[in-house]
Amino acid sequence: MILLDPYAARSCPVKTFNAFDPTTAPALPMDESLREAFGGGSDHRDRVLDLLADVEGAVDLRRARSVEATRAAVASGATVIVGPSLPDDVPGHRRGNTDGLIRDPGAPEPRYWPVRSKPYRVVEKQMGGAELRFSSLAAPARLAVLTDRRYRLFREGSLLELAHSWRMLQAAGWAADEERAGIVGDNQDGSTPSITWVQLTTKFIRTYSKTAGYKLRSPLERYDHEHGFRVHVAEVASVRTGVDDPEPVVRPIRVKECEWCAWWSICRTRMDDDDLSLRIAKAPLDVRELQTLLSLGIMTVAQLAEADIDAILPQYLPLTGHRDRAEARLRQAARRARMLAHGVELERISVDPIGVERAEVDVDFDIETADNGSTYLWGALVSGPGRDPEYVPFVRFTHLTGADEVEVAADFCSWLLELVERHPGLRVYHYSDYEIVHLRRIADRSEDPAIAAALALVPEHFVDLYRYTRDNFVGVDGLGLKVVATRGAGFAWRDEDPGGLQSQEWFNTAVDGADEPTREAARRRVLEYNEDDVRATLAVREWLTRQDAGATAG
Ligand code: SF4
Known part of the structure; x- marks a missing residue:
């Protein structure tokens, strides 16, 4: 019997194929709900369902889940059913549950809308938006217009899950007249969650097909299409014998989902x-x-x-x-x-000179941020013709407060302003706009004059080296600083495992390591890593300049 769960329609169809192919050894596919639970979804769901269970007339079935108990709760006219078990929809090839059911107050008989909780934001700003409804968890059936918001299409998958539950409610005879479904997202700002209601028949999802071109479709249309395709995939897979089978209707393609998919070891052998x-x-x-x-x-x-x-x-x-x-x-x-x-690995795509600007005195510049996004290190390498490059770091190895972050930024900016005063033609090189974004962010929330003055130097003195590589090269693995510096300029970091994420761990150790030698070693590692980043920027500049010199010589 082919019964698909609420996650199938939103997931890779090869999962469905593998699950129903008798010639494929069964894996233990990780339930998508487990993945959400690992991602912090359980706490949010528990909180939401606890609040729904407090609604007057609610029936909480979380400790006694069964179809019969759900049937009884529906028959009793419960206002809210928490933890329902929906009957399998065998003709529709559906199984699975939803987090809660909210009774439609306008229906004379008990009829319900499905609700799911999700551990992420589900709406975003849209001036004039008036399609969505919302309700509080205390009065879940009292819907009001949610103004200036729209559903985040990035979260389309949740709508497909709800459409699945809606079809199951219809099959059970428990669906409300109006095709609605509710999502309780997590704004992750400590605010009390509320239910966002989506009309499942409103066409707002942009799709493309060869025959129809671009078209807006409703969540139910999208779901019916995806579910129907997976039922077909399962039917074709289920009759395979391993002998003279036709070509599979789907084949594995490495996508993001493969990273956590239990079928990967099987799919990989088929690629x-x-x-x-x-x-x-x-x-x-x-x-x-x-x-x-x-x-x-x-x-x-x-x-x-x-x-x-x-x-x-x-x-x-x-x-x-x-x-x-x-x-x-x-x-x-x-x-x-x-x-x-x-x-x-790297290929030149331009013929004109690259023309990286140089000055009498140059600064290569790179920042490091902690895992909370605050900037704790501003590293600079001062160089120029006839002078040995000198590394100058401005750093705070501490649990950074907002004031600390401004203070260390101001130290760097004051130093830079002084250097520019002595060398008015000075150029400051950075790789991508990451440094400028943080400089601007800190300037915006502080009134520090040195930071504001340093920011004012950006148009005339700062040079984004990434723009030069992007305009002149293609890299098989992109054009990040590590790629260009190692594969183009031949630079090598001292650290065997250099990387921004790793440096955040080292920073944590530098601040909270078990003892002073451990903290000191981590501090050294961070500083050497940052110094190598700015030396890598210098190496890339020199390499780009050599490209032009080589072309001229040639
Ligand atoms: S490993 Fe990738 S291709 Fe294979 S079933 Fe999973 S998601 Fe699909």
Whole structure:
């Protein structure tokens, strides 16, 4: 019997295929609800359901879950049913539950809307928005217009889960007249959660198909389509015998979901080592683009590297209209494929001189932030013709308060202002806009004159080196500082495991390590890492300058 749970329609269809294919060894697929629970969803759900259970006339079935108990609660006309068990919808191929049911107060017979709790924000600002409704958990059936908000489409998956529950309620004869479903998101700001109500028949989800082009569809339409496809996938999979089976209707493609999927060890064996989704990690093509290439006989890096892009575009583009710049994305992927096929890691894409500006005195600059986002280290490398580069750090190894963060930023800025006064042509190099974003953030919330004055130097004195690499190179693994410095400029970090996330752990140890030697070692490690970051920036600058010198000499 094919029964799909509420997560199937929103999940990778290969999971459904594997689960119903008798020739595939069963895995223990991690229930998506468990994953949410590990991600902090349990506490939020418990809090929400406790509040719903306090509503007058509510029936709480969390400790006695059964279809019969749910049936009895419905028959009794409960205002809220917490922890219901819905009867399997065998003809509709559905099973599974929802967190709660809220009775429609306008219906003479007990009829319900499904509710789920989710550990994330589900709405965002939209001026003039009036499609959504909301209600408090204390009076869940008293709906009011939620103004200036819209549903976050990024969270479409939750709507598909609710649409699944809605269809099950319909099959049981318990659904309200109006197709609504409620989500209790977590704003993660300590505020009391409320129910956001979504009309399941309102068309607000933008979809693309070759035949219809762009079209707005409702959550129920989206769900019915995805669920129907997975039922088909399960039916085809369930008759496989291992002998002369037709080609599977879906094939594994490496996507984000694979990272936590219990089927990965099985799916991986079914993928070519040279599979595009495995090998092109930076700016990868999406599932639909990859499926389109597959339909054109291109599955591997070697095949894409050899492909005549101009020749396949007339077939490719009509199927990938869901993407802006689909042609540019394909050409970029093909370029990366050729680089991979030929073992090239960085490739020059420009012919004009790169022209990195230089001054008498230069500063390479890099910040480090703690895991709460506060900036605790401003590192600078002062260099110039005829002078040895000198590393100058401004740092606080402490639990940083807002005032501490401003203080260390002000120290750096005062030092920089003084240097600019002595060397008016000075340039400050950084890689990407991360440093400027933090400088601006701290300037915005402090009234420190040195920070404001340093920020005013940005247009004339600061140079984002990433722009030069982005405009002149393509990297198989992107163009991050680590990639460009090591593979282009030949720079090596002293630390065997350099990285921003690791440095946050070292910072924590530097502040809270068990003893002074441990803390001191961590402090040294952070400073050496930051020093190497700014030395890497210098190495990249010198490498870029050599590119121009080489071209001139050539
Ligand atoms: S490992 Fe990836 S491709 Fe395979 S079933 Fe899971 S999500 Fe789908």
